[in-house]
Amino acid sequence: MKFAKCILIGAFLIAALPGGLMAQDLELNGWVRNYTGVLTGADGEFSIVQNALDLEMGLAMENAGFLVNPFIYQSPGEDLDIGLREAYLDVYTGPADIRIGKQQIIWGKAEGVFITDVVSPKDLTEFLLPDFDEIRIGVTALKTDVYLGYHTFEVVWIPVFVSTIQPVSDSLWAPAFPFQVPARINPTEEFDPRIENTELFAKYSYLGAFADFELMGGYFWDDDPTPHITDRTFSGSELTAIEITPRHHRLGLIGGSFSMAPAGVVLRGEGGYYTGKFFPTADPADADGVVERDFINYAAGIDLAPFGLIVSGQLIQRIILAYDDAILSDQVDNLVTLLVADDFLRETLRAEVFAYIGLNNPNALLRPKIVYDIKDGLDIEAGANVFLGNEGQFGQFDENDMIFAKLTYSF
């Protein structure tokens, strides 16, 4: 039924083109992919068997344009997953570009982490393993960019909050539970789509010979709900169970980023000061098990090209302010990312290793892969996701090491 709806929407869009525009003006492209992954530690159990179609239909005119990007994911034995990654209209008027509709909005300079890149929420159904354009969820927004030379002013208004999609509780990728006792988890508290519940972001950016930089601010909902304790069960004086109610909270953020390339080396930095974040605490005197603290999140990165290789490294640090020892997260959380890549056979073969390395509880995710262009538009990719450690953001998935292959045809 959903598939039929997609076809109908596509047909409507083509039929509804303004007079004078022919269907051949419409650009249609996309990709088809098979993605198969096997867990290496579970007797050959498949972690994923997925067929996917991603279509982009767009039209660009002198003063306007639109894009519709439906997708279909199909896995054996599961319902079709059909949706719109993006669907928006563009209006270009003088120095301003206005985009309205469902769209992915990406900010910041850091790679693989989210510091000031907080406008579009994430689909974490498969943790951080999909390509980032598949992890990001489009938000229905009104975005206005005003360009004055190399200066850009951007304002984003999101009328209806969209949350990050978390893995279901029996998923391979469900995160470890932070509390020590069994819990009954209520559905996440919803709130009405009202004007006072909207989100607002603003950014100034500059692109120039010496450096590029951004200054940004936002008043928005935390995409990741905080687990509030809303009931406790005791056996005598011993706590035996809790009831959890996930709630979203308002966050404030000011931040910025820069990149520059002195002597052929790219230096990147990005940082943000957050207010209004709630962290789980073990303080028994705390009624709902969470405390509000401001925190700082920043990344410093460098991109090099020694011996023709692509090498990129980042240090990411999160610092909780006014810290107390009962907070279940570390006061200072340190993460390193590292990318080493090279191209061979006239750029038809690419080999790379990307790694997230958590330094607090030593744990890591190593992602080696090779991608070969069989012919223009047809790629085959083979790789592995190797989790190291026993705890932490990556070590908690130590049992989920996998090898995978993808075959993608782009058109």
Add this chain to the structure above:
Amino acid sequence: MNGRKIAVAVLAVIFAILAPSLVFAEPNGREIIDNVYNRPTGKDVRSKMTMTLVNSRGATRERVIDQYLKDYGETEKMVMFFLSPADVRDTSFMNWSYDDGRDEDQWIYLPALKRVKRISSDSKGDYFMGSDFTYDDLGDRHPSEDEHRLLRMESIGNDTVYVVESIPREDDYLYSRTVTWVVKDKWIGLKKEFYDEDGDLLKTLDIRNVEKISGYWVLTDLEMHNVQENHTTNIILSDVRLDSGVSDDMFSERRMRR
């Protein structure tokens, strides 16, 4: 007649005797390459570039790019929009280069990342999109970076050409030497040979078509052949427009994203 007047008279006689030979003397290697480098190419250019890669087995791959270039005097700005193949469609690349020797500034927009990213420009020896052209081959190498020597003159078709050898001043350049065939008076390079660090022939560049567009000579069909790998890249420029008033806005984040 005082001494000064005598000196002037002697100089005048010497000039009168030598002048005809000075007028008809051939330029030296540096002057020829200077003339090629300084040949007017317009304040701005827009064109569509179709690049066909052919490997030793005859298999072909094709890349199509819209490119815009504008000369600001001390700075030259260039932006490319990739049209095909499908897996790189909507990628764009921007380069700002400077006459004062500063490193170039480069940015790339990858549609999957949806952001413009500054990248390292320290890759002149890398091959452009898997072709037989390095980034340096496609750029404007300044004549002062090589020692030039006129080897001989030849005839190609109806043209008289200078054959000039260029040896890089730096030790670790991509090529140990290049030899260029330059058409007399038009100052167009018709052919070029590139020799590797062992002095063996590595690549040959043939200009297969030159057109006069808006009063400028434009190379519209080039073929680079790597003789050691038997791999060939053909570049054809079409829809070439010069001095058409390319907007400054073209070299901006806004255009790269759109």
